[in-house]
Amino acid sequence: MTAPAPVSQAKIPQITVLDTGGQYCHLIARRVRELGVYSEVRPSETPATELEGSKGLIISGGPSSVYDPASPSVDPAIFRSGQSVLGICYGQQLMAHLLGGDVRPGAKGEFGFATLELDGGGNRTPLFEGLPARQQIWMSHRDTVAGMPPGFSQLGTTSTCAIAAMAAPERGLYSVQFHPEVVHTTEGRRILANFLFDVCGCVKDWDPRHRIPLVEQQIRETVGARNVFFFVSGGVDSTVAYTLCLRALGEARVRGVYVDTGLMREGETDFVRAMFNSLGAAGTVSIESAAEQFLTPLAGVRDPETKRQIIGEEFVRVQERIIEARHLLDGHWILGQGTIYPDTIESGGTEKAATIKTHHNRVAGIQRLLQDKRIVEPLSSFYKDEVREIGRELGLPDELLDRHPFPGPGLAIRCLGAERNEPLERVTDGFIVPVRSVGVQGDSRSYAPVLALDLFPGTDGRLQAEATELINRMQGINRVMARVASHAPLASLAVHASSLTAGRLERLRRADAIVRRISHESGFDKTIWQFPVVLIPLGTDAAPDSVVLRPVHSVDGMTAQSVGMEAPLLNAMAAELLTVEGVCGVFYDLTHKPPATIEWE
Numbered sequence: 343m344t345a346p347a348p349v350s351q352a353k354i355p356q357i358t359v360l361d362t363g364g365q366y367c368h369l370i371a372r373r374v375r376e377l378g379v380y381s382e383v384r385p386s387e388t389p390a391t392e393l394e395g396s397k398g399l400i401i402s403g404g405p406s407s408v409y410d411p412a413s414p415s416v417d418p419a420i421f422r423s424g425q426s427v428l429g430i431c432y433g434q435q436l437m438a439h440l441l442g443g444d445v446r447p448g449a450k451g452e453f454g455f456a457t458l459e460l461d462g463g464g465n466r467t468p469l470f471e472g473l474p475a476r477q478q479i480w481m482s483h484r485d486t487v488a489g490m491p492p493g494f495s496q497l498g499t500t501s502t503c504a505i506a507a508m509a510a511p512e513r514g515l516y517s518v519q520f521h522p523e524v525v526h527t528t529e530g531r532r533i534l535a536n537f538l539f540d541v542c543g544c545v546k547d548w549d550p551r552h553r554i555p556l557v558e559q560q561i562r563e564t565v566g567a568r569n570v571f572f573f574v575s576g577g578v579d580s581t582v583a584y585t586l587c588l589r590a591l592g593e594a595r596v597r598g599v600y601v602d603t604g605l606m607r608e609g610e611t612d613f614v615r616a617m618f619n620s621l622g623a624a625g626t627v628s629i630e631s632a633a634e635q636f637l638t639p640l641a642g643v644r645d646p647e648t649k650r651q652i653i654g655e656e657f658v659r660v661q662e663r664i665i666e667a668r669h670l671l672d673g674h675w676i677l678g679q680g681t682i683y684p685d686t687i688e689s690g691g692t693e694k695a696a697t698i699k700t701h702h703n704r705v706a707g708i709q710r711l712l713q714d715k716r717i718v719e720p721l722s723s724f725y726k727d728e729v730r731e732i733g734r735e736l737g738l739p740d741e742l743l744d745r746h747p748f749p750g751p752g753l754a755i756r757c758l759g760a761e762r763n764e765p766l767e768r769v770t771d772g773f774i775v776p777v778r779s780v781g782v783q784g785d786s787r788s789y790a791p792v793l794a795l796d797l798f799p800g801t802d803g804r805l806q807a808e809a810t811e812l813i814n815r816m817q818g819i820n821r822v823m824a825r826v827a828s829h830a831p832l833a834s835l836a837v838h839a840s841s842l843t844a845g846r847l848e849r850l851r852r853a854d855a856i857v858r859r860i861s862h863e864s865g866f867d868k869t870i871w872q873f874p875v876v877l878i879p880l881g882t883d884a885a886p887d888s889v890v891l892r893p894v895h896s897v898d899g900m901t902a903q904s905v906g907m908e909a910p911l912l913n914a915m916a917a918e919l920l921t922v923e924g925v926c927g928v929f930y931d932l933t934h935k936p937p938a939t940i941e942w943e
């Protein structure tokens with residue numbers, strides 16, 4: 343009898359996504375998995391010989407131009423490997439370039455919605471099987487394919503892009519200039535499914551819930567006879583990872599520490615305590631109160647990056663103190679982390695993850711554990727949605743699994759300060775408010791004042807569209823907000839010199855709790871992705887601050903849309919917010935990302 347293969351044997355992806363640095367590569371792999379096919383992301387230049395196990399390859403879109411010598415490429419042998427290949431956006435251009443076609447640098451580019459018209463062999467190709475002759479697609483490219491490589495035929499066009507899709511079907515090569523992985527391409531899911539099942543012959547082999555026994559087995563193999571400790575955050579990833587370890591190893595061998603930074607939302611520590619209680623694991627998690635340690639060095643600080651740095655450094659100190667005091671570096675212990683798949687690979691879409699994690703990475707003790715491979719990351723092959731599915735299967739409460747993302751530095755980066763007292767400046771469309779908030783245009787971040795409109799925000803997206811126009815037109819602002827309600831007219835308000843203080847944090851905490859309660863009771867929170875509540879030093883001498891509401895739709899935080907809220911709900915929220923001591927006004931952020939970020943700092 344032959345011995346069974348170890349259960350932790352790596353799974354071979356049927357589809358490998360070759361990452362050319364675009365923000366969409368993880369989205370592609372996620373969409374493929376949603377269709378029930380296991381998929382992984384690899385660097386674009388991975389040699390063809392290492393990709394042989396996959397049935398199909400997808401070359402992702404990227405920000406580069408094939409004419410830039412530093413731009414990513416692929417091993418041309420993949421086109422002769424017999425595997426089917428789908429090039430998306432930059433992937434199409436790369437395919438054309440490497441196979442003898444002609445790519446033209448575009449001066450202006452095409453960004454946003456377009457209509458794809460299937461022509462040539464388009465409606466007969468398996469890629470577009472069952473699709474209407476005209477469909478909405480989403481474009482984001484500068485260069486275009488002007489001449490197809492020999493043997494390719496054109497499948498579809500748009501009004502501005504002659505070769506919006508092309509193929510050499512007998513060689514299994516397909517490409518599209520648009521993005522089938524984004525929701526704005528209405529038939530995108532169908533196109534990807536056609537590629538997987540009709541072109542590549544994939545079979546369904548992926549359901550993250552079925553992986554639970556295997557993951558538990560992997561935990562036991564990695565941990566061996568040792569014990570696991572976690573720094574838990576109360577977020578989805580670390581809680582699911584912790585629960586898996588508890589199941590795999592038993593309560594006696596798993597310990598967690600939750601650090602209360604004093605920068606958390608109202609009731610957060612109680613929530614974490616109650617949650618681990620309900621999991622029957624209360625005895626395994628301890629709470630480290632470190633509010634003083636964070637708030638003291640933060641007092642008076644205004645600069646956002648300095649705040650993040652201080653918080654990161656204090657985190658390091660707390661973690662080192664705990665590691666030292668509990669002798670966690672001795673051989674009996676191994677570190678558990680809730681790292682998820684996108685955090686494990688470097689790509690254009692994951693630079694944020696790298697920044698978010700700096701405070702963990704910098705801890706010397708943790709570095710040593712990493713070097714010695716004394717670390718267990720049970721979720722490192724899963725996407726966020728998959729982690730939620732696993733959590734649900736494990737019986738974790740919806741209240742935890744449906745939580746919106748919350749930034750590591752907590753309320754500190756939602757409590758804005760100002761250097762000095764300053765009046766508002768009246769301009770044609772509203773008032774310039776001299777508080778500095780973050781914007782992203784292109785790849786760079788900038789800090790700039792905010793434009794306040796003296797208009798009540800509606801739900802039809804009209805003001806949001808106007809906000810985008812205003813930012814494009816006006817110099818020096820990257821965010822627009824509308825006045826919902828205030829104790830005094832907008833024209834009479836001013837910005838007040840202020841910084842991060844315990845009092846203002848408490849004010850923000852109150853406001854945030856009100857917003858969360860009302861948005862939960864009304865069900866609004868279920869309709870959105872995240873709902874930051876921000877305190878800005880705009881008001882009167884008697885009530886120096888205002889609250890800004892920032893509900894957004896998003897898929898992964900990379901881009902986001904400002905969401906409208908029905909007037910009765912918004913009015914109810916504003917009325918209660920105006921009862922908070924020190925709050926003068928309530929505003930509504932109208933800006934999409936880009937041009938603004940989700941957070942204000």
Ligand code: XMP
Pocket residue numbers: 650694698747748749750751872899900935938939940941942943
């Ligand atoms: P931005 O503001 O860049 O945010 O549009 C995108 C997503 O990232 C979160 N975010 C952070 N998370 N530490 C974190 O752990 C941070 O410093 C940080 N800054 C932003 C933000 O809440 C949003 O979900």
